[in-house]
Amino acid sequence: MAPATLAQTRLVHTIPEVRGAVREVRQGGGSVALVPTMGYLHEGHLSLVDRARELADWVAMSIFVNPMQFGPAEDLARYPRDLERDLEMARGRGVDLVFAPRVDEMYPHGEPQVSVVPGALAERMEGAIRPGHFRGVLTVVAKLFGIFHPDVAVFGQKDFQQAALIRRMALDLDQGVRVEVAPIVREPDGLAMSSRNVYLSAEERERARALSRGLERSRALFAAGERDAEALRAALWNALSVPGVEPGYAEVVDALTLEPVRRAAPGAVLLVAARVGRTRLIDNAVLP
Ligand code: PAF
Numbered sequence: 001m002a003p004a005t006l007a008q009t010r011l012v013h014t015i016p017e018v019r020g021a022v023r024e025v026r027q028g029g030g031s032v033a034l035v036p037t038m039g040y041l042h043e044g045h046l047s048l049v050d051r052a053r054e055l056a057d058w059v060a061m062s063i064f065v066n067p068m069q070f071g072p073a074e075d076l077a078r079y080p081r082d083l084e085r086d087l088e089m090a091r092g093r094g095v096d097l098v099f100a101p102r103v104d105e106m107y108p109h110g111e112p113q114v115s116v117v118p119g120a121l122a123e124r125m126e127g128a129i130r131p132g133h134f135r136g137v138l139t140v141v142a143k144l145f146g147i148f149h150p151d152v153a154v155f156g157q158k159d160f161q162q163a164a165l166i167r168r169m170a171l172d173l174d175q176g177v178r179v180e181v182a183p184i185v186r187e188p189d190g191l192a193m194s195s196r197n198v199y200l201s202a203e204e205r206e207r208a209r210a211l212s213r214g215l216e217r218s219r220a221l222f223a224a225g226e227r228d229a230e231a232l233r234a235a236l237w238n239a240l241s242v243p244g245v246e247p248g249y250a251e252v253v254d255a256l257t258l259e260p261v262r263r264a265a266p267g268a269v270l271l272v273a274a275r276v277g278r279t280r281l282i283d284n285a286v287l288p
Contacts, residue, residue, distance in 0.1 A: 009091040011098050015147050018099050022148055030057035034150035036141060039063040040080040041089045044185040044193035048154040049093045051182045055152045060097040061090055062144055067103060068111060069136030080198050106143060115139040118165055121258050125249055125271060126161050137162055138169050145175050152178040158192050160269060160284045164258060192283045199279040207244045208276045211283040214239030218270050222287050229264045240274050248273030
């Protein structure tokens with residue numbers, strides 16, 4: 001496919017095109033930021049672009065629905081996609097380059113033989129519920145780091161466990177990329193922004209507020225002096241007891257190890273997951 005040039009945002013589909021563009025930036029002395037996404041952009045993604053812009057001269061975004069991170073019973077086929085809309089939004093936010101590869105550009109020989117083993121941080125929560133998910137995430141992010149060699153890559157805090165794993169991968173594999181995590185962006189009623197929110201019917205949308213409501217209740221308890229992690233966890237879990245909401249997990253964990261804590265201290269993280277209708281939602285909050 002021939003590259004298209006928008007007002008400021010260049011669209012490319014191949015790895016050599018990315019490498020050429022990055023080389024030009026480097027030759028001009030510029031620094032490179034990458035915002036990896038699976039597209040169907042929302043304000044949360046655009047806030048990552050804003051953060052990237054603060055940290056580097058040139059901001060690239062990848063848009064790739066990565067088959068390797070979806071389980072066989074997951075929503076790969078119906079995952080929302082709209083490249084035209086994404087490009088408009090990326091252009092509106094001044095993204096310099098969008099890399100939207102086809103699956104065979106990223107995986108020309110099918111699923112790679114060599115992949116990134118996530119280790120202990122992936123054993124619980126999302127990693128336990130979605131076997132193989134983080135292997136797929138880390139492998140594609142490692143490939144994107146290898147393609148762009150960015151100075152910095154920006155991820156959203158909504159996927160807290162993912163961000164922790166990527167940070168750990170960059171450290172353990174000496175990838176030389178600064179991993180930056182930007183705060184969750186929420187709808188006015190508290191629901192964390194997610195591309196998957198588009199699946200929710202009006203009723204489900206209302207029920208989905210149970211997650212952020214639980215986080216608010218738990219945080220309010222903490223603010224009132226409660227330090228027993230089980231009490232905070234119970235408040236979070238109980239908020240999920242709403243008809244039409246199927247709780248997944250509610251946890252209070254250490255931000256670095258992701259292991260459950262007994263006493264909650266500032267910096268510990270509340271993490272929650274639930275299914276609303278056919279849609280799995282996750283959310284979290286760092287205790288202040
Ligand atoms: O968070 C996402 O959108 C994806 O997991 C990521 C990091 C782009 C890898 O496919």
